[in-house]
Amino acid sequence: MSKFFSIRWKISGLFLVSNIVLGVVIALLVSNHVRQTFRNELIERGRTIGHNLASNSGDLILNEDKVGLRYLIANNMNFESLDYILVHDSEGKIVGDNFNGQVPKSLQVEDLSAINKKESSQVLEVPELNTSVYDLWVPVEEGLIGYIRIGLDTSYVRNVVNQTIKVILLSVLVVTLLGGMFVFFLGGQLVKPIIYLTRRADEISQGKLEQKIELKTHDEIEKLAEALDRLRESVKIALKRLEQQQSLKM
Template sequence: MKSKGFTSSLRFKVMAFILLGGLVQCAVIMFVTYRYFNVTLVEALQEQGLIVAESIEEQAAALMIEEDPVGLTKIVENYRHQKSNEYIIIVDADYNIVTDTYGGAVPAVLKLNEVYENYDLASRERYELAEIEIAGQAVYDIRMPIKEGFLGFVRVGLKKSYVSSRVNEAVLYIGLIIVAGMLLASVIALWVITSQVARPIDQLITAAKEISLG
């Protein structure tokens, strides 16, 4: 009975140690994964938005000179259905909205001229990036001048929640894989303990009893 009790205690302690170590490792991996994916996807999202803004800026320049709002609207429509985009706005040199993806119902925060007036064109930066809030939702706002601001500006809003949802999905999948790995490792550890450790100990204890009994 003592042999079985000792063996069971050993199994329990080793299994508890494995599970505790696995949980700690899982927590560390999940934290690092979350941070890595969050930073990486935010950078990727902003890069994607920048590519969209640059493409629109290049196409819009000639149409702004020609004063072709229909053509500008068509350009914007080509990008409006991307899931990561919250809005696209084009304004002229006087900061009047020429076209947008809101159908004319542009939120007041996006109508403020200060954004364009305070743009440091002398720095020759291709764009400015800021995080703003639209209807309670965080948005990465990319502002890019058209022909150094002489023809107007392009603004592309990117949903911050788009990154959060993708990060959560990635962490969930990785978490499931880690949990499955932990369960498999626990089963293997139990088998090793039973066959390679516990059984020889049982045999030694039994042999010791036999010797003590003469």
């Protein structure tokens, strides 16, 4: 015998499942858009810092003024998610940094020819800082004097995306719960006339044909009620004819 599931529960379940699936799809689409938007915004901010430093560091690099470069770097380290600022000369040597000379080995460059002569950025793992960064290079005088190197923590974008996903999923959960309650109540209103028609159909099958079937829902269920009432009348007439024929035979 197959299991019985009320239409009320089926409608509510379908609503909940569809809302959850829709919420996950929306979260994925929005998170991807947010990730791209904030990544581009973060890198653009890094480029702005790099350009400002590049316009003010040319003479300091040529004169190998490490004190001046350190002061210049310190004044630009207050930007959120900025992990490091390095200044390379045209040969790739680090002449300025925010690590007091203790630059992590993973950030040191041995072959500057591998770096694009134009602005470039890539995701770089920095084990010493226990993080990954958008490693951005900005040339000073087209690289003839050197490069400004900016490290932007990728966790900034990741945190924003995670927070966005949490807000979306929480909103979907609240809407789903409230909507589920409403649909459950609405499903009950929909099921009531069906239960009524089912009971009346059982009564007809048991020969209870006197009570008229009346149901006003202004939809297909009302049409079904009218058809069932016509069936009741037909069965009632057929039974009367059968009784008359039997009485005549007697």
